[in-house]
Amino acid sequence: MRRTITGFSNPTVKFLRSLRDKKHRRREGRFLAEGLRLLTDARETGRLPEMLVMAQGRETHPLLDELERAVAAAGGEILEMPGDILAKVTGKDNPQAVCGVFAEFDTSLASVDRAASPIWLVAQAMRDPGNLGTMLRTGDAVGAGGLILLDDCVDPFSVEAVRASMGAIFTQAVVQARWEEFITWLRADDGQGGGQLVAASLRDAVPYRGAPYAAPCFIMVGNESRGLPEEYELACDLRVTMPMNGRADSLNAAVAGAVLAYEVLAGLDKV
């Protein structure tokens, strides 16, 4: 059954708006995803929103009808509201006609089977939600298992990160861990086959092109301003350099991760 909301001061609107804030997402264990495409991607991976929110006066779409039926059948809630209220919920002037509330996933290292994929992406202290979402999207494209977020990264469940992931938030595993936890897990001889930790570096590094990558390969990029801490670089199994022919001597973190990931993909395919 659909419920219609007409006022900005409705408690459900307040709840939805609160999910734009990390503190509230954490407390509720819920996050927002916008747009029919994203919600359809989610459904195809077996994830349905607990609450489906649609703008009044939207265009009808067969995929939206299917989605609504699936959410209702799963016992979820269906809401309708005016477009201007939905715009306040998503914080976008030009909101998509639909959004959904999802339960946050388990983001512990224990939830991850490293043998499930030859490539994993690792980001340390990544601060930009667009970069984080872009890394999830790149991970999906190269067939990575997921994205491991080390230390104080921006929230992967923020509206901006979810948006930039273009649905990959639903296809990639997302892990949140401190460095010590991660490196202990990576090095633990738990029968999962270990893993090769790789980063771009200038420290006794080999050319990234054709370097001896080995699965499961964990490709690590550092913070947007500071790069990786020295200790993290030194703990890598393989340090690689990428050509820097310009003045600035740096790449966007998500771009560096993607160029490396495609090189690793090509390298592993040759074996």
Added chain:
Amino acid sequence: MRRTITGFSNPTVKFLRSLRDKKHRRREGRFLAEGLRLLTDARETGRLPEMLVMAQGRETHPLLDELERAVAAAGGEILEMPGDILAKVTGKDNPQAVCGVFAEFDTSLASVDRAASPIWLVAQAMRDPGNLGTMLRTGDAVGAGGLILLDDCVDPFSVEAVRASMGAIFTQAVVQARWEEFITWLRADDGQGGGQLVAASLRDAVPYRGAPYAAPCFIMVGNESRGLPEEYELACDLRVTMPMNGRADSLNAAVAGAVLAYEVLAGLDKV
């Protein structure tokens, strides 16, 4: 001589704030760049701001002193203002302690010498200033000559694009052109050696890895949502595919451009 500004309603503050708006940038032919690092990069490439704006109470820095002397020697204007006014100018809560006003560059195709570099990046209808700035930064890293913006792209002189470029706005040529102009220029037999137009595509494409790239190579990416128009793909000299092993079958436009650019760089180096 330094001039001190104390009020929000000062006409110079209004002028500076107006530069956050594309219409005003176009009318004034001026744009804003923030941060000592960016301004130092600009100076090293021979570009000085016409106006240097510094926050009162900033920390002193030898590079800032040098910059101030250089701007003054070139007849530029030096301003000081409280940090909260500077924050309104740059639109950032946590502004850098310095920004500068630069004259916009010539962005015509006629300003470009295609033989100056083996790689050029081309973006069509790119809408995200972060993506645009990231492409400039990638161009700098691979030693590209510049970025050619086709059709209705976001303004390369927006504060956000300049910021994301990390200084590459000063090292890369930036061209703005319509498709018809560009393709006519590219194909013109003007003794500049033509050029190879390359795009990622699914249309009779060859694997991007080891494809027969040739300098000067123009790597074209399409709009973030719609990709490239069919006509533009068909006009390419080389269409390449990149592995897509996930569900979403797409990459961020700036990421796709970077992965291709590094592949082209490696391919051209082998010749």
